[in-house]
Amino acid sequence: MQQRIQQAIFTLLALVIPAFALFQSYELWQAGASELDLANIIPALLLTLTYWLIGLILLLRLFQRVEARLLFLLSQCIGLALLIPLAYPDPRHAPFFALSVSITGLHFSGPLLLHLHISFPRRLGGNPWRRRILVSGYILAAASALAWWLQAAPWWQVGILYTVGVIMLAVGILIFMYYRRSSADDRQRLRLVVLGTALPTSFIIFFDMLPTLAGFSLRVPTWALALLLIFNPLSYAYAISRRDLLGVDRLLNRALVYAILSIGIFGFYLGPFLLLYRLMPENIGLQMIIISGLTLFVGWSFNGARMRVQRWADQIFYGGWYDYPGVVETVSDALAASTERSQIFAVLTRQVPEMMQLASANLWIGRANATYPHTPPQQERFRFKFQSEVPAQWTVSAHKDGSDLTENDHRILNTLARQAEIAINNMLLIETLRTQLDEIQISREALAQAQRQLLRSREDERARLARDLHDSPIQTLVGLNIQLGLLLSTSSLPPVVGEGPIGPRETISEMRAEVRGLLGELRQVCADLRPPMLDALGLGAALRAHADEWGQQNNIRVHFDAPEDITLSKLPDEVAVNLFRVAQETLGNISKHARASSVNIHLRGDEHQLQLIIHDDGRGFSKPPTLNGLPSQNHFGLVGMRERIELIGGDWSLESKPGEGTRVDVAWKHA
Amino acid sequence: MTSVLIVDDQPVFRRQLRQLLTHAGLEVVAEAGDITEAKAMVCQFQPEIAVVDVMLPGISGLEGTPQLKALAGHLRVILVSAYQNFEQAAAQVGADDFIPKDELDLETVLLWKGT
Numbered sequence: 001m002q003q004r005i006q007q008a009i010f011t012l013l014a015l016v017i018p019a020f021a022l023f024q025s026y027e028l029w030q031a032g033a034s035e036l037d038l039a040n041i042i043p044a045l046l047l048t049l050t051y052w053l054i055g056l057i058l059l060l061r062l063f064q065r066v067e068a069r070l071l072f073l074l075s076q077c078i079g080l081a082l083l084i085p086l087a088y089p090d091p092r093h094a095p096f097f098a099l100s101v102s103i104t105g106l107h108f109s110g111p112l113l114l115h116l117h118i119s120f121p122r123r124l125g126g127n128p129w130r131r132r133i134l135v136s137g138y139i140l141a142a143a144s145a146l147a148w149w150l151q152a153a154p155w156w157q158v159g160i161l162y163t164v165g166v167i168m169l170a171v172g173i174l175i176f177m178y179y180r181r182s183s184a185d186d187r188q189r190l191r192l193v194v195l196g197t198a199l200p201t202s203f204i205i206f207f208d209m210l211p212t213l214a215g216f217s218l219r220v221p222t223w224a225l226a227l228l229l230i231f232n233p234l235s236y237a238y239a240i241s242r243r244d245l246l247g248v249d250r251l252l253n254r255a256l257v258y259a260i261l262s263i264g265i266f267g268f269y270l271g272p273f274l275l276l277y278r279l280m281p282e283n284i285g286l287q288m289i290i291i292s293g294l295t296l297f298v299g300w301s302f303n304g305a306r307m308r309v310q311r312w313a314d315q316i317f318y319g320g321w322y323d324y325p326g327v328v329e330t331v332s333d334a335l336a337a338s339t340e341r342s343q344i345f346a347v348l349t350r351q352v353p354e355m356m357q358l359a360s361a362n363l364w365i366g367r368a369n370a371t372y373p374h375t376p377p378q379q380e381r382f383r384f385k386f387q388s389e390v391p392a393q394w395t396v397s398a399h400k401d402g403s404d405l406t407e408n409d410h411r412i413l414n415t416l417a418r419q420a421e422i423a424i425n426n427m428l429l430i431e432t433l434r435t436q437l438d439e440i441q442i443s444r445e446a447l448a449q450a451q452r453q454l455l456r457s458r459e460d461e462r463a464r465l466a467r468d469l470h471d472s473p474i475q476t477l478v479g480l481n482i483q484l485g486l487l488l489s490t491s492s493l494p495p496v497v498g499e500g501p502i503g504p505r506e507t508i509s510e511m512r513a514e515v516r517g518l519l520g521e522l523r524q525v526c527a528d529l530r531p532p533m534l535d536a537l538g539l540g541a542a543l544r545a546h547a548d549e550w551g552q553q554n555n556i557r558v559h560f561d562a563p564e565d566i567t568l569s570k571l572p573d574e575v576a577v578n579l580f581r582v583a584q585e586t587l588g589n590i591s592k593h594a595r596a597s598s599v600n601i602h603l604r605g606d607e608h609q610l611q612l613i614i615h616d617d618g619r620g621f622s623k624p625p626t627l628n629g630l631p632s633q634n635h636f637g638l639v640g641m642r643e644r645i646e647l648i649g650g651d652w653s654l655e656s657k658p659g660e661g662t663r664v665d666v667a668w669k670h671a
Numbered sequence: 672m673t674s675v676l677i678v679d680d681q682p683v684f685r686r687q688l689r690q691l692l693t694h695a696g697l698e699v700v701a702e703a704g705d706i707t708e709a710k711a712m713v714c715q716f717q718p719e720i721a722v723v724d725v726m727l728p729g730i731s732g733l734e735g736t737p738q739l740k741a742l743a744g745h746l747r748v749i750l751v752s753a754y755q756n757f758e759q760a761a762a763q764v765g766a767d768d769f770i771p772k773d774e775l776d777l778e779t780v781l782l783w784k785g786t
Contacts, residue, residue, distance in 0.1 A: 470726065471681065474753045478772040479687040485776035486694055519773045523754055532754040536731050545756055 010059060010072065017052045017079050021045060024083070024098055044086035047230050051079035054233045067120040074112040075233065080105030085208075086225060104145040107159060110166035111137035117174045124173065137166060164205055171198050196235020200228045257313045261306060268298060324412060327355045331416050335423040339430050341365070344423055348394055352416060356409065361396040365424065380405060382417040386428050394420060452647045459577055466530035469522055477519045484512040531580060538569030539576040540603065543583055547601055554591045562603035570607045575668060578644040579612060582652070585641055586614045586664050594618025594662060609669040616663075620656045672698040673784050676718040678709040678735075679751075680728055688722065688775065695780045704728075706735035713742045720783055723766075725752035733757070736764045749783070751775065 028041075055075030062068035084102035088094040115134055118124040125133075144159025178194045208225060272294060276287055334347045345363055353361045364373055368389045375381045379395045386392065396413060398404050405413070487508050526532070533542035544560050551558035568576065583601070590596050596618030604611050627639050638654060641664070645652035650668035675697050677685050682704075689699045700716040703709035705727050713721065721739055725732040736748045747767045750757060754771070761769035770779060 470753055475681050475684055478753055478775075479683055481773050482687045482691050482775055486691055489694070489777040516773050519753075527754065532726065532752075533756070536725055536733055536757070537760055541760060549756075 007063070010063075010069070013073070013076055014052075014056055014059065017048060017076060017083075020080065020098075020101060021048060021083065024087070027095065027098075040089055041087050043227070044083055047086065048079040048083045050230055050233045051075040051082070054236055055079070067116065070112060070116045070119065071236070074109055074116055077105040077109035077112055078232075081109055082229060100149055103148045103160075107141045107145040107148070107163050108138075110163040110170070111141045113170035114166055114173070117170045117177065122177055124177070141166075160209070164209060167201055167205065171201050174198070193235050196232045200232050203228050257306070257309050260309050260313075261302075264305060264309075265298060268294070324408060327352075327412060328415055330355065332419050335416075335419045338423050339427060341427060341431070344420070344427055347423075348416075348420055353396065356396075356412070357400050359397040359400050361394065363392070363394050365392040365428075366390065380410070380413060382413070382420070384417075384421045384424060386425050390428060392424050448646070451643055455578075455644060455647055456574070459574075459581075462529040463577075466526045466532075469526045469529070474519065474522050474526065477515050477522070481512060481515050481519065484508055484515060488512065530577075534576055534580055538567040539571055539579060540566035540568045542576075542580055543601070543603060546580070546584065547587070547599075550587050550591070551599070556591070556596055557598040559598065559600050560603075561600060566603060568605075568607065568610070571610075572648075575648045575650075578648050579610075579666065579668070582641045582644055582664070582666060583612065583614060585637055589637060590614075590616045590618060590662075593621075596661065605668075607670070609667075611668075612666040614664045615661060617661045620658050620660045620662050622658055623654060623656050672696070673720060674698050674700045674716065674718040675783075676701050676703065676709060676712050676716065676721045678703045678706070678721060678727070678732070679724040680704050680726075681724075684724075684772070691775065691777065692722075692780055695777055695784065697780065697784055706730040706732075706738060709735065709739060710742055713739055713746060717743060719745065720747045720749060722749050722751055725750055725754070725757050725761075725769075733760055733764045733766075736761075736766045740765055747783075 052075065055072040058068045058075075059072040081102050084094050084098045085091040091099060111134065114137055118130060118133070124130070140159075140162060144156070144162055147155035147159045150156075174190075174194055174197060178190050204225060273291060276290055280286060331347060331352055334351060335344070338344045338347060348363045349361050352358070366372070370391055372383060372391055372393050375393070375395050379397050382394045384392045384394075394417060396405075488505065531542050531546065533545050537545075540562060544562070547558045547560050550556075571579075587599070590599060594616050596616035598617050600613075600615045602611070602613040602615070627642060642652045645666055645668070648668060649671050650666060653665045654662065655665070656662040675692055677688050677692075677699060679685050679688070679702075685702045689702070692699050697720075700718050701712040703712050706723075706729065709721065709723070712718070723732040723735060723739070727735065730738070732750050732752075736750065739748055740746055748765075749768045749770060750761045750766045751770050751772050753773075758769045
C-alpha cells in the first residue's frame with residue numbers, strides 16, 4: 001500500500017515539469033513573447049527535459065533504490081530551477097509565479113544533493129546524525145522557499161545564500177568521498193559524475209547566481225550556461241551507460257537494440273507492405289506472395305540481425321568497459337558446454353581476456369603431482385587441484401589500458417574461477433574415462449586379433465598335417481597296398497593245405513587287409529583335418545558331400561537347397577574353410593542336441609557374396625540374450641562359430657525357440 | 672600294347688603304379704608331375720590311357736581332365752585319389768573312371784587292357 005502511494009506521488013511529480021513547461025509555453029505564446037528569443041528558450045527547454053528524462057529513466061528502472069528516487073527528485077528540482085532563469089534573458093522580468101516555482105526547485109535541490117551524497121556512493125555518518133542534518137536541511141529549504149514566495153527581505157536573499165552553501169557542501173562531500181572513501185570501482189564510476197557535478201555547479205554559482213544576487217548586470221549568456229549545465233545530467237547518463245552505475249545500462253542497451261530492430265522491421269516489412277498496398281491495391285494474390293516472402297525473410301534474418309545489432313550496441317556501451325552480468329553469463333555457458341581441453345583453453349585464455357579487456361590470461365594444466373609454475377607478482381592467480389594430484393593454474397593480468405583489476409573484476413574472476421574449476425574437473429574426468437575406454441578397446445581388439453590368429457594358425461596347422469599325412473604315410477600305405485597286391489598275384493606262393501600253419505599267401509592277404517584298414521582310418525583323420533573336397537571341388541561340393549554323408553550317418557533327412565552348378569571353388573581359402581567349419585559345427589550340434597528329423601541347408605551366392613542358412617525342425621532352445629556368458633559355462637560352439645564368421649568379416653546370427661527348431665544364418669560379402 | 676601316361680606329383684606312387692601296370696602288361700609311355708607337363712606328354716606320346724591323381728599341385732585332376740581330353744579325343748582318363756567319394760565329380764568332368772588308390776590292384780588294371 002505504502003509503495004503504491006509512493007508510486008502515485010512520484011508519478012505526479014514526474015508530471016510537474018512537462019505540465020509546467022507546457023503551461024509556461026502557452027502563457028508565453030498568449031503574451032506574444034516578444035522579448036523572448038529562440039536562443040534562450042530552446043537551450044532552457046532542452047536542458048530541463050534532459051534532466052527530467054534521466055530522472056524518469058532512473059525512477060522507472062530502479063524504483064526500489066533510495067539513490068534512484070533521490071536522483072529523480074534532484075533532477076526534477078534542478079530541471080525546474082533552471083527553466084525560468086534560463087528561458088528569460090533577464091529573470092527579473094519573468095512572471096512571479098513561474099520564477100517562484102523555479103526558485104522553489106532551486107531551494108530543494110540543495111538538501112536533495114546533500115542527501116544524495118551522504119548516501120551514495122558510500123553512506124556517511126550514523127543514523128541520528130544524518131537524520132538531524134537532513135531534517136534541518138529540508139526545513140531550512142522550505143523556509144527559504146517560503147521567504148521567497150512572501151518576498152520577505154532580506155530573508156529570501158539569505159535563503160538563496162543558504163541554498164548555495166548547501167550545494168557547495170554537497171559537492172564538497174562528493175569530492176571528499178571520491179578521493180578518500182571510494183574503491184577503485186567507485187572511482188571509475190564516479191570520475192565523470194564528480195566532474196559533471198562540480199564543474200557546472202561551481203560555474204553557475206560563481207558566474208551567475210552570486211553576481212545576480214549582488215546586482216551585477218553582466219551575466220554569462222544562457223546558451224553557454226546551458227551548454228555547461230547539460231554536462232551534468234549527461235555525465236550521469238554516461239556513467240550509467242558506460243560505467244554500470246546503478247545497473248541501468250542493460251535496460252538502455254536492450255532498449256536501443258530493440259528500437260533499432262523495430263525500425264529495421266518497419267523498414268524491411270511494413271514499408272514495402274504499405275508501398276505495395278498503395279501501388280497495387282487490386283492484386284491481392286501478388287500481395288500475398290510478396291508479403292509471405294517478406295515474412296519469411298524477416299523471420300529468417302531476425303536472429304542474425306538481432307545478434308549483429310546487439311554486438312554493435314555492446315560495442316557502443318561496453319567498448320572501453322564490459323558488461324559484468326554478460327561476462328558471467330556468457331563465460332558460464334561456454335564453460336558448461338566445454339568438455340575438451342582446447343575448448344576450456346579457448347574460453348579462459350581468449351574469451352575472458354577479450355570480454356574483460358584484460359591484457360592476457362594463461363591456463364596451465366600439469367601432469368599428476370607436478371609443481372605449479374612461477375607466477376609474475378602482478379598477475380591474479382587461481383590454483384586448482386583435481387583428484388588430489390593433478391594441478392591447474394589460471395593467471396590473468398591487469399587491463400589492456402594498464403589499469404588495475406577492480407573489486408568487481410576480482411569478484412567476477414572469482415566466480416569464473418569456480419566455474420572453471422568445475423569445468424576442468426569434468427574435462428579431466430572425461431579424459432580419464434576416454435583413456436580407460438580406449439585402453440579397453442585396444443585390449444579387446446588385441447584379444448580379438450589373438451583369437452583370430454589362433455583360429456587361423458589352427459586351421460593352417462590342420463591343413464599342413466592333412467597334407468603331410470596325405471603325402472607321406474598315406475602314399476606309403478597306397479604303395480604297400482599295390483606291392484602286396486602284386487605279390488599276391490604272383491603264382492609262386494604256395495597255397496595252404498589242410499589245417500597246418502598259415503601260409504605266406506594268407507599272411508600277405510591279411511597284411512593287405514590291415515594296410516587297407518589303416519589307410520581308411522588315416523583317410524578319415526585327414527578328411528576331418530581338412531576336407532579334401534574343399535580343395536578339389538570348392539565349398540559348394542564339399543558342403544553337399546558333407547551334408548549327404550552326415551544325413552546318412554545320423555539318419556536325418558537333409559534338403560540341400562543350392563543351385564546344381566554352385567562350386568564356389570574361387571572363394572578365398574579362409575572364407576571357404578571357416579564357412580565349412582560353421583556348417584560342420586551346426587550339423588554336429590543338430591545331431592547332438594536337436595533331435596531333428598529334417599534339416600534344410602540353403603546356400604546361395606558367388607565368390608563375392610553368399611548366404612548360408614541351416615534350419616532344423618528339432619526341439620530348439622531358449623537363446624540367452626547374449627552369447628558372451630557361454631564360454632564361462634564351457635559352451636564354446638556358438639561363440640566359436642560367431643568368431644569364425646567375424647574373422648572373415650561376415651555376419652552370423654542364431655534364432656531358436658523351444659519347440660520351434662533352430663536357424664543359423666550366415667551372410668558374407670567380399671570386403 | 673595299351674599305352675599309359677601316369678600323372679601324379681608323388682614319384683614313389685608313380686614308380687609303384689608303373690610296376691603294377693607293367694606287370695599287368697600295359698606300357699607306361701610317360702610320367703608327369705602336373706597337368707601342364709601331362710599335356711605336353713599327351714601331345715608327344717599320344718597315350719591311350721592317362722591315370723591322373725585328383726589332388727595335383729596347381730590345376731587339379733578334375734580341372735585337368737577336360738583339358739587333356741581336348742588334346743586327344745581318344746584318350747581315356749582315369750582319375751585316382753587317396754581319398755574316396757570323387758565318383759560323381761569325376762563323371763561330371765568327363766573322366767572315364769574314378770578309382771580310390773587303395774583299390775588299385777592287378778584285377779582292376781587288367782580291365783583297362785585292350786578296352
